[in-house]
Amino acid sequence: MSSQSTKYSSVIIGLHWLSLILMVLVYLSMESRSLFERGSDARDLVKALHYSLALTLLLLTGFRVLARLLDKAPPIVPSPTMLAQRLTGLGHLLIYGWMLGMILLGYLVLSLEGHDFQFWGLSVPLLTGEDSELAHQLEDVHKLGATLGYYLIGGHALMALWHHYGRKDNTLYRMLPLAKFKSGE
Template sequence: MSWKNTESRYGSLTIALHWLTLLLIAGVYACIELKGNFPKGSETRELLKQWHFMLGLSVFLLVWLRLLVRLASPTPRIEPAIPAWQATLARLMHYALYLMMIGLPFAGWLILSAAGKPIPFFGLELPPLVDKNPDLAGQIKEWHETIGNAGYFLIGLHAAAALFHHFVSRDNTLVRMLPQRR
């Protein structure tokens, strides 16, 4: 399998970036869900919050590489071709997912900045994006949580659509993004 996309399937680079992004996003959601099992102020809860941020920021950085690869490579054809309305919905879904992968981590960085908290990133401390402003932190946090919760729906719908295409439509939508068997 080539590392580049072709007209018929995604290359190994795109496939690896896709599944690595999924693993990172799963980690982001797992950390934030698990933190509720620990008392406020506990070391484990704070560690989970740090990992939530660091994994989220990793998604933010990785998405820019994904976008570069996407812009520089052809998108493989779906065979047999899907109706135009499905192609439009798929494109809108991808836009929403990319906006989420950029917007949520950026919002997380803004929240920590406005809250006046340290901004950890794997041993580094990142600079704040804005001055301390607890009201702003609270407003952005509400937005972050709402969009984050909507992310469960978007990701689930994305996965359900891939399975629908594979098992019902019987096209190559899902197969294009799976590692090739030897």
């Protein structure tokens, strides 16, 4: 893709919306565990899904960061101020950092609990020895991070809608596979 392109590449667009679907499933799997009795197979299954889905998100994020490093973001028309562009870049970095932090925290919690788990059937090596007190503390941070995520992703989606309906620029169009932007719309 040239830097003059009006859209992100189809790879970046595809990975972005696939990440959204995965993120919804990561939340749904763990938030739905309270529907099932403690110790039941169904509860274990949704938790196992949470781990595998989140690690899939990690893989996808790796590809995504690579794709973003190889491909420049298309320009926003009309162009926002330099400060707004920097703040947006910072916001995107925050989302990446939050995702990686959440995944690492979850992985550490299971490791510190000595809780063997699998990635779609493949055994995942644990990172540490057991320490249940630290595991509890990090689990609390992970849960706090999960609440923060609602605001972070919600704020991100609201900003995209504000660009579209409020500022009426092409920010959202650049991330949509089919829509075309007409200047002055």
